Amino acid sequence: MLIAEYPPFRPESWLSNCHVQTILPFFKRGKQNTYAATKHVVNLRDGDRLVVHDDQPENWITGDRIAILLHGLVGCHSSPYVVRCADKLQRSGIRTFRVDMRGFGDSTLISRSHLHGGCSPDLDDVIDCVHRHSPLSRISVIGFSIGANVTLKAAGDWGSNPPPCVDSLYAVSPPVDLEHTSWNLRQFGNRIYELYFMRRLRSQLALRRRKVEGLEDNGLNPLPQRLLDFDDQFVAPVLGYSGAKEYYATCSSGPLLKDIAVPTIILTSEDDPIVPFEIYQNFEFSNYINLVSTKRGGHLGFLGKSLRDRDSHWMDWRITDSITGLEEQPR
Numbered sequence: 001m002l003i004a005e006y007p008p009f010r011p012e013s014w015l016s017n018c019h020v021q022t023i024l025p026f027f028k029r030g031k032q033n034t035y036a037a038t039k040h041v042v043n044l045r046d047g048d049r050l051v052v053h054d055d056q057p058e059n060w061i062t063g064d065r066i067a068i069l070l071h072g073l074v075g076c077h078s079s080p081y082v083v084r085c086a087d088k089l090q091r092s093g094i095r096t097f098r099v100d101m102r103g104f105g106d107s108t109l110i111s112r113s114h115l116h117g118g119c120s121p122d123l124d125d126v127i128d129c130v131h132r133h134s135p136l137s138r139i140s141v142i143g144f145s146i147g148a149n150v151t152l153k154a155a156g157d158w159g160s161n162p163p164p165c166v167d168s169l170y171a172v173s174p175p176v177d178l179e180h181t182s183w184n185l186r187q188f189g190n191r192i193y194e195l196y197f198m199r200r201l202r203s204q205l206a207l208r209r210r211k212v213e214g215l216e217d218n219g220l221n222p223l224p225q226r227l228l229d230f231d232d233q234f235v236a237p238v239l240g241y242s243g244a245k246e247y248y249a250t251c252s253s254g255p256l257l258k259d260i261a262v263p264t265i266i267l268t269s270e271d272d273p274i275v276p277f278e279i280y281q282n283f284e285f286s287n288y289i290n291l292v293s294t295k296r297g298g299h300l301g302f303l304g305k306s307l308r309d310r311d312s313h314w315m316d317w318r319i320t321d322s323i324t325g326l327e328e329q330p331r
Contacts, residue, residue, distance in 0.1 A: 006318050009294040011304050018271040021298025022193075025313070026080055033087055037077075037098070039106060042129045044122055048113050051106040052126060053077045053098040054133075057090050063136035065327055066095045068126060070147030072173075072300065073115070074200035076105030081144055081300050084313055088320040093327075095137075097130050099123075101147070103208060113216045114205075116235055117146055117178050118251025120154035124163075131165050140168040140323050144300055145275070148174030148266075149253045155264065156256020168326060169264040170319055173272055173299050176254035177279040179245065182228050184276045193274050193299075194227050201230060254283040264289045265322065267315065269297030292318075 015021060037053035044050065052068075067089050071079050077098035086096040102111035102119065123141070130139060143151030148171035155162065155169055175181035185194040202223045208215055216238050224230045232244035241247040270277040270293050280291060294302065302315035310317055 006292060006321075009297060009302060009304050009314050011296050015303050016296055018269070018273050018296070018298040018301075019192075021269070021271075021296065021301030021303055022273060023298075025301050025303055033083075035078075040097075040129065041110070042126055044125050046113070046121075048102065049107070049110045050102055050122065050126075051077075051100045051110065052129070053100070053106075055086060055090050055096045055098070057093050057095060060093060060095050062134050064093065064095065064134075065140065065323070066097065066130055066134060066137045067140045067142055067323060068097045068099060068123075068130060070099050070101065070123065070141070070143040070150055071104070072145030072147055074104065074197055074204070075144070075147075076100050078105065079144075081315070084316045085142065085319055088316050089323065092320055092324045094140075094320075094323060095134075097126070099126055099147075101150075103204060108204070108208060109211050112212060112214050114235065114238065115146070116239060116247070116251060117149050117175070118153060118239075118247075120150050120157055123150055123154045127163055127166060131163070135165075137165065138168075138326070139163075139166045140170065140326070141166060142170040142172070142319060143174065144172045146175060148172055149176060149178070149251075152176060152253035152260065152264070152266075153251065153256055155260040155262050156253055156258075158261070159259045160261045162262045166262055168323065169260075169262050170322070171264065171266045172315065172319075173268050173275050174253065174266060175275045175279075176252060176257065176283060177248075178252045179248035180279050180282075181275055182231065182244070182248065185227055185274065190273050198225060198227055198230065201227075205234075254279065257289060258284040258286050260286045260288050262288060266291045267318065268292070269294050269299070269302070271296055272299045274299040 037055045040052050100107040101115045103114045220234045236243050236247040304314035306312040
């Protein structure tokens with residue numbers, strides 16, 4: 001098990017509200033470096049493609065640690081939480097690969113299929129690609145929100161036979177029960193997030209319908225306004241499921257958590273307005289999983305008090321400290 005001896009999360013009093021914690025980090029982005037990554041196209045096993053962004057520290061040598069980062073729904077390599085974490089890892093000597101999952105970021109116009117909660121084989125293909133770049137490197141995988149569900153589902157599918165190069169997983173705010181999470185987004189007070197997701201999903205699909213030849217599509221028009229309807233009438237049938245219920249049941253990582261055999265930290269907040277904390281109580285965890293929860297923090301928020309040499313993004317530092325600590329352990 002990964003040991004998470006994290007200092008307690010203490011937000012400023014005015015940052016205690018879960019919605020402030022969720023929304024403010026998108027505007028309080030922290031230090032922004034000039035983009036200097038190398039892009040690689042990953043050919044996926046089903047014939048589709050996606051892009052990864054490779055940031056290699058100056059003093060990194062073949063065999064040093066690598067981290068793969070997977071964004072959340074409607075995110076990409078340039079999402080603030082991905083950029084911040086990648087920057088801190090790079091400054092700590094970790095080479096990072098930021099994944100643009102199908103249909104987002106630089107994968108928008110080269111992917112024919114779509115990001116969904118169960119695209120764990122894509123992570124397998126990214127790991128294979130990264131491993132070829134540095135066969136002696138140990139790999140940490142960091143997933144955020146839907147990317148965290150993909151990470152956990154991949155690990156559950158691996159069971160007792162994970163890729164030997166992967167020695168640690170970090171899943172931040174994972175929606176391990178997609179049906180429950182979808183229900184939660186329909187509740188009073190959380191509709192703002194559903195509206196945001198649907199605005200982005202609808203505009204992204206409209207763009208790709210115009211630009212992507214051979215796009216996997218069922219021609220649904222007009223596109224639904226609610227996420228459940230979008231998943232039921234577009235995502236599920238395009239992926240070959242009978243509807244949202246089958247899609248949610250098949251692609252949720254929750255039932256597979258008991259099978260994970262890679263040291264894993266699930267980092268989440270008990271006041272997350274998008275992924276309700278109670279869903280974690282409905283599943284059995286393997287002994288490899290360490291659930292780390294905070295009373296406050298929102299969804300991918302965790303804006304705490306700034307320290308002398310560190311900014312206020314508590315989540316980023318906890319992940320960075322944990323991964324750099326792995327390098328101090330004997331192999």
